[in-house]
Amino acid sequence: MTDDPPLPPWQMDWTAEARRVFDAMPADARRLVLAARAELVTAPDPYYRGIDTDASLPHWITVRPLASTNPGGPHIADLAGGRGWMIYTFIRRHAEPQITVTDAFWA
Known part of the structure; x- marks a missing residue:
């Protein structure tokens, strides 16, 4: 076993x-x-x-904190210019980091 931090791909639930x-x-x-x-x-x-770390994302997705006062908390991935979104949290556990989607929407 190593003490190196886990790398992607992350689990998603x-x-x-x-x-x-x-x-x-x-x-x-x-x-x-x-x-x-x-x-x-x-x-x-x-x-x-x-700054500009999401520049590699496709043009139809933007990622930002759900609340600017909590940059390490839930984030929102806006899809297709706001037609839909996913709200998620990223838990960087040492053994099994995981993304959890808590809300999804499509108009």
């Missing part, structure tokens, strides 16, 4: 309500959410902290 909303989305919306998921689980830091 959904609350029951967020998963229910995701499952009810139209197919094109689910594809965008799954593409955003792929970006999040492979990012070195799913919170994209710092």
